[in-house]
Amino acid sequence: MKKRYVLIGSGGRAEFFYGALARDFKQTGELAAFCDVNQTRMNYANKLLTEKYHYHAVSTYLSWDFDKMIEVEKPDVVIVTTVDRTHHTYIIKALEAGCDVITEKPMTVDAEKCQAIIDAVHRTGKEVRVTFNYRYAPHNTKIRELIQSGVIGDVFSVHFEWALDTQHGADYFRRWHRDKRNSGGLLVHKSTHHFDLVNFWLGTEPDTVYASGGLRFYGKENAEARGGTTFYQRAHGSEHAKNDPFALHLAENEHLKAMYLDAEAEDGYQRDQSVFGDGISIEDTLGVIVTYKNKAILTYSLNAYLPWEGFLVAFNGSKGRIEVKVREQSYINSGGEKAAEGAVEEKSITVIPMFGKPHEVEIMEGEGGHGGGDPLLLKDIFGTPGEDEFRRAASHVDGAMSILTGIAGNISLRTGQAVKVDELIRL
Known part of the structure; x- marks a missing residue:
């Protein structure tokens, strides 16, 4: 039986979802409506649906008619791709209306909103899926597989450096993300991907977070x-x-x-603000230390103005070390002329045993954005997923655990103190 979908927030990330439904999942899903604050943008989304994807136009509702949309369209699932600070509003409304939810990351931007979502899931018994594309990228799945295999024993520490370049990194400082009230800053909006990967790779949750950083380059x-x-x-x-x-x-x-x-x-939304203008309240240079419940520690850095894009990560364990390098092609979010988001140019995984010769690990090539993770994620949420030994599907708990590292980091930035994650919410 087909599931019926509606989508709220028809901006740049929305096409990832509605395009997939229109192109690849007509047998399992039907898109019924768009909802947004902006009618012109919804009209353009309908134009893409009909002209680019050869799908039918769907109904449109302004955001203040969200409840009416639910009543009229009777969706099974609501897809939430609005500005981050409003995610919780529509997630909770959808759950209370009896719908499941698929939400773009981050699930929300602060602990209070996170708790409200958790309470709504408990109250309604409905499901929230958070779309962590990077979990599905073959190289990231391979890292989880290697760690689970015990090839380097127990992991005691992780060093993780994420580089955003002057094409992609700068883009966060042109658009609504530049206001921390909207996005939670890069520690929440962007780093939620990275903190989720560490939780996923190590099979653990954050315990204590300390962060330092600021706006050093842009502004x-x-x-x-x-x-x-x-x-x-x-x-x-x-x-x-x-x-x-x-x-x-x-x-x-x-x-x-x-x-x-x-x-x-x-x-009045201006997508092309100067990265060296006024009004930027997010950081571009960040360092975080996280202690996990399994006693592993993470040292993490994010810089948003570097000459290349991608990440370096090293895992240090009781039997050796894993070193990973992934260089990504850059892009401008939602319609830039560069490569698809997260398309991989170069990647390597090296296992270095404590006593033995290092060896390169073969990685299956993946097609599509986020290092090949996008098509696999879309099949998982819109198609008929099979058994997944790596348990890549992310629940509201996974969504909470990823953002809480960043939320705790934001509190630490303000206070200069380490923050206990368990004190922020009740699961």
Whole structure:
């Protein structure tokens, strides 16, 4: 029997879901409606549905008519791809209306909202799935397999460095994510992927978190201190932006123009703000130390202005070490002309036994974004999933455990103190 889906939040990440339903999962699912604050953006989503995917147009509802949409369309599942700070509102409304939920990461942005979602799951008995694409990437699944096999024994420490480049990393400072109230900052919005991977790889949960960092590269004050670019607040219509390599020119990209520039009149959202402008309240340079319940420790860093994109991670265990390098192609979120998000250019996994010769581990190649994880995730949520020995499907508990590392990190940034994760919520 087909499941009936509605989607709220028709911006950049939404097409990942509705495009898959229209293209690959017509036999198992039906898309019934869009919901958004912006009618122009929903109209464009319907245009993509009909012209790009050869699907039928769906009903549209403005966000304040969400309850009406649920009543009229009677969905089985609500897909939530709104601004992060509103995820909890629609997740809880959907659960209370008797629907299951698929939500883009992060599940939400602070402990209070996280607790409200957990309570709603308990109260309603319905399901929340969090879409952690990176779990499904073959190289990340292989890491879990190696650790589970005991090839390096018990893992005592992990060193994890994530590099965002000046194409992708800068993009968080152009759009709504630059306001920490919207996104929880990169420790929540972006690092939730990475903290979830560590939980997934090690089969454990965070216990204590300490973080340090700040806005070191982007922002008006930093640019002025370096004698940098002439100030402008947004690229569109600015002479100063024409020669700025960090500027995003919406009018030059048909997709971005239709989705954002043409929709501005309705909600005032500017997708092309200057990364060296005012109003940025998120960090671009971050370091975190996490102690886990199994006593392993993580040292983690994230920098959003580097000359390459990807990650380095090392696992130190009682029988040896695993070293991983993954170089990703860069992109601009939702319609940039670079590669698909997370497309992998180079990857290697090396096992170094305590007594023995190091050896490279063969990794199955994956097609699609997030290192080949996207198609596998989509099949898992929209198709007919089979048995998964690696248990990659992520529940609301997994969603909570990933964001709580970042939420605790944000508290630590404010207070200068280490934070106990168990004191933030009740599962």
